[in-house]
Amino acid sequence: MAGYYPLMLDLRGKTCIVVGGGPVAERKIRSLLDADAEDVRVISPTVTKGIAELARSGSIQLRLGEYLEQDIDGARLVFAATGDPDLNRCVAAAAVVRGALTNVADDSAYGDFVTPSVIRRGDLVMAVTTGGASPALASGIGRDFMARYGPDYAGKVERLRELREHVRLRLADPDERRDLLRLAAEEALAGSLDELTGSSDADRMDEWIRRLRAAADRRQT
Ligand SMILES: C[C@@]1(CC(=O)O)c2cc3[nH]c(cc4nc(cc5[nH]c(cc(n2)[C@H]1CCC(=O)O)[C@@](C)(CC(=O)O)[C@@H]5CCC(=O)O)C(CC(=O)O)=C4CCC(=O)O)c(CCC(=O)O)c3CC(=O)O
Numbered sequence: 001m002a003g004y005y006p007l008m009l010d011l012r013g014k015t016c017i018v019v020g021g022g023p024v025a026e027r028k029i030r031s032l033l034d035a036d037a038e039d040v041r042v043i044s045p046t047v048t049k050g051i052a053e054l055a056r057s058g059s060i061q062l063r064l065g066e067y068l069e070q071d072i073d074g075a076r077l078v079f080a081a082t083g084d085p086d087l088n089r090c091v092a093a094a095a096v097v098r099g100a101l102t103n104v105a106d107d108s109a110y111g112d113f114v115t116p117s118v119i120r121r122g123d124l125v126m127a128v129t130t131g132g133a134s135p136a137l138a139s140g141i142g143r144d145f146m147a148r149y150g151p152d153y154a155g156k157v158e159r160l161r162e163l164r165e166h167v168r169l170r171l172a173d174p175d176e177r178r179d180l181l182r183l184a185a186e187e188a189l190a191g192s193l194d195e196l197t198g199s200s201d202a203d204r205m206d207e208w209i210r211r212l213r214a215a216a217d218r219r220q221t
Pocket residue numbers: 027028031103104105106107108113114115116117118128129130131132133134135136137138139140142
């Protein structure tokens with residue numbers, strides 16, 4: 001069993017190809033679109049209603065037909081998600097030759113990566129895998145995360161990003177920057193980010209930094 005190295009890929013501008021058009025392929029396609037993939041191509045003789053709708057709206061390019069090896073030319077990611085195990089292996093082998101990373105839906109041993117359960121809260125992205133041991137458990141833990149980290153985390157992360165940009169411009173001392181940003185993250189986890197007042201964004205940031213500095217000083221004494 002592979003150890004799996006987790007990473008977060010920027011898929012903008014990269015060609016992603018899904019071979020197959022059933023419910024599993026649809027899930028992979030939706031997860032690509034959720035990740036802002038801009039060039040998603042699907043090859044399958046039959047597709048779900050959902051995939052057909054995504055093609056109609058222009059979110060994906062669909063070729064209705066059986067897979068041909070040249071379909072995956074230029075791909076960076078390839079998903080082999082047909083109901084035919086031999087064909088899925090063929091797709092994976094052709095992808096390897098082309099240097100593309102592959103996912104094989106019915107046998108993870110043949111692919112380069114597995115798809116985790118993904119929870120998104122704006123820029124906060126959580127991914128859970130069991131490496132194929134129990135997709136149902138990965139999904140269940142994903143649901144637990146959803147309950148623990150609610151939709152408010154999208155706003156929290158946005159504010160922490162703003163604060164971080166502000167702090168990097170305003171504070172020269174790297175130790176002080178680190179202490180304040182760690183404290184701000186603790187506030188986000190404790191749910192106390194909403195106490196900010198101030199008339200403009202810059203005022204709010206200055207006030208927040210003042211408060212964090214005071215808290216950091218209190219900690220040191
Ligand atoms: C190895 C992997 C390869 C890959 O697809 O990358 C794979 C493989 C297989 N899945 C199977 C079954 C199920 N898959 C799900 C659900 C999900 N499967 C996903 C990923 C993965 N599935 C990769 C490993 C992930 C990991 O373990 O961490 C998720 C997380 C993400 C996604 O699909 O995008 C998504 C949840 C999304 C969410 O809810 O967040 C459910 C649950 C359900 O349907 O409710 C079931 C039934 C219950 C069960 O089996 O647990 C079968 C057997 C088919 C058969 O029996 O014929 C195989 C084939 C095999 O095991 O060889």
